Amino acid sequence: MAMSTWITVATAFAGLNVLLLATLGFVWLRNYRTFGTPLILGLLAFAAVMLVQNLASIYFFFSMGMLYSGSPTAQQFVAGLRGLEFLALLFLTYVTMQ
Numbered sequence: 365m366a367m368s369t370w371i372t373v374a375t376a377f378a379g380l381n382v383l384l385l386a387t388l389g390f391v392w393l394r395n396y397r398t399f400g401t402p403l404i405l406g407l408l409a410f411a412a413v414m415l416v417q418n419l420a421s422i423y424f425f426f427s428m429g430m431l432y433s434g435s436p437t438a439q440q441f442v443a444g445l446r447g448l449e450f451l452a453l454l455f456l457t458y459v460t461m462q
Contacts, residue, residue, distance in 0.1 A: 370439035374418065375425045377446035378418045384453040385415040391460055416452075421446075 367375070389411040396404040 370443045374443040374446045377450045381418045
């Protein structure tokens with residue numbers, strides 16, 4: 365079954381989110397090893413949970429596309445949420461790298 369355009373967009377955003385979260389996780393892991401503060405450990409846990417969530421989303425977009433197949437509105441909503449998550453992670457990555 366071919367994925368719709370909106371699910372393809374959502375999958376692309378989830379893939380970009382994985383890349384940003386992997387970058388953030390690497391930086392925060394390095395910082396945790398240097399400083400060992402609970403705040404950085406919390407950020408590292410945040411990145412790990414979000415990374416698992418985005419990888420699971422990609423898996424389900426490919427394996428269970430029929431979940432959203434009946435509703436184009438649901439597809440647009442999912443793509444929009446992934447886009448907003450990407451934007452938030454982009455800001456977070458930018459300020460982390462500064």
